[in-house]
Amino acid sequence: MTTLEDYLEKNADRIDKVINRYFGDVHGDLFRASAHLLLAGGKRLRPVVVILAADAVRKGSSDDLIPAALALELTHNFTLIHDDIMDGDVTRRGVPTVHTVWDEPTAILAGDVLYAKAFEFICLSEADNLAKVHATKMLARTCAEICEGQSMDMAFEKRDDVSEMEYLEMVSKKTGVLYGASAAIGGMLAGATPVQADALYQFGVNSGIAFQIQDDLIDLLASTEKSGKDRASDIREGKQTLIAILAREKGIDLAPYRRSLSAEEIDGLIARLQGAGIIDTVREKAVERATIAKEALSILPDSEEKRLLGEIADYFIARGY
Numbered sequence: 001m002t003t004l005e006d007y008l009e010k011n012a013d014r015i016d017k018v019i020n021r022y023f024g025d026v027h028g029d030l031f032r033a034s035a036h037l038l039l040a041g042g043k044r045l046r047p048v049v050v051i052l053a054a055d056a057v058r059k060g061s062s063d064d065l066i067p068a069a070l071a072l073e074l075t076h077n078f079t080l081i082h083d084d085i086m087d088g089d090v091t092r093r094g095v096p097t098v099h100t101v102w103d104e105p106t107a108i109l110a111g112d113v114l115y116a117k118a119f120e121f122i123c124l125s126e127a128d129n130l131a132k133v134h135a136t137k138m139l140a141r142t143c144a145e146i147c148e149g150q151s152m153d154m155a156f157e158k159r160d161d162v163s164e165m166e167y168l169e170m171v172s173k174k175t176g177v178l179y180g181a182s183a184a185i186g187g188m189l190a191g192a193t194p195v196q197a198d199a200l201y202q203f204g205v206n207s208g209i210a211f212q213i214q215d216d217l218i219d220l221l222a223s224t225e226k227s228g229k230d231r232a233s234d235i236r237e238g239k240q241t242l243i244a245i246l247a248r249e250k251g252i253d254l255a256p257y258r259r260s261l262s263a264e265e266i267d268g269l270i271a272r273l274q275g276a277g278i279i280d281t282v283r284e285k286a287v288e289r290a291t292i293a294k295e296a297l298s299i300l301p302d303s304e305e306k307r308l309l310g311e312i313a314d315y316f317i318a319r320g321y
Contacts, residue, residue, distance in 0.1 A: 008048060008315075011047070011048045012042070014066070015066075015069060019070065023038050024039065029102060030106060033098050033110035036095070037092060037098060038074075038114075041093060046073055049072075049179060049183050049207075050065065050183070052309050052312070053192075054190035057190040057191060062190070065127060065186065068186070070121050071139065072181065074114045074115075075143065076178060077111075077114050081098045081114070085104055089233060115143065127190075132189065135185045146178060148173050149175070153239065156240035157240065162245060164242065168209065171209050176212070179204035179208030180203075184201040187200040199298075199299045200297075202293070203296040203309065206289045206292045207316055210293065211317075216234060219241075220234065220266070220270065238254075242282050243279075246282065250277075254269075290317050297309055
């Protein structure tokens with residue numbers, strides 16, 4: 001029986017080979033900037049979800065859909081480049097962010113290149129043409145929702161009354177819908193019924209919400225070396241994460257932490273949040289979403305791929321600090 005760890009590693013290598021084929025030897029600053037984060041590695045989780053969903057619907061179909069899997073990774077990287085500009089982050093995946101290596105205008109265009117290429121690669125998949133139309137429509141809608149989620153995230157920084165429901169809507173759009181699209185597009189291109197495609201979408205969205213909640217914890221609790229990102233950047237930027245919302249409800253004021261923080265100050269804040277039970281509550285809410293995601297898969301026939309999809313939902317909330 002294949003373990004999830006082995007499966008992720010095998011398929012990350014598979015996607016890396018395709019990335020290197022198309023982006024490993026590009027010329028000019030713009031295209032090197034576009035390839036910068038792609039070539040920095042990563043778990044390739046969204047492409048793996050495309051592959052697993054396809055094979056869960058029709059065993060072996062993913063072999064024809066690798067370009068679509070790459071399309072979802074390109075979409076993800078387009079959002080990362082733009083997010084880093086807006087957030088002012090200087091590291092990503094353990095390397096300098098695109099706008100710090102080049103400049104902001106080049107980074108914006110580099111993200112735009114990846115956005116455009118994603119649609120091209122969807123169309124390069126070997127699948128029914130009508131299915132590709134539906135997949136392209138879903139990816140376009142997803143990109144618009146991601147932008148809406150990012151806009152909500154930024155607008156929340158100017159507020160101190162964001163509710164948990166508003167937060168969940170924001171992370172659903174900013175993170176959840178791309179996992180939803182990854183699963184649904186993989187299924188669609190493999191010949192899923194509308195009911196199966198919707199179930200896969202719900203699996204992906206709820207997995208993605210769980211992923212983002214866990215990512216908020218990682219931002220605070222993980223070292224820069226482990227996460228590849230600036231530690232506690234969400235707190236410093238005043239982002240309305242679930243951690244911040246629950247802290248406000250518990251009477252913990254995070255406003256004094258919106259500045260450069262020492263490691264000792266971050267550790268002290270973590271101790272306060274743990275003492276108030278906030279860290280444990282946030283973890284529980286991530287587990288709840290992962291459970292909902294796994295329940296959505298019940299409509300699919302039992303298979304190794306279905307099992308691995310369920311394990312991915314658990315993996316999303318088990319990523320360490």
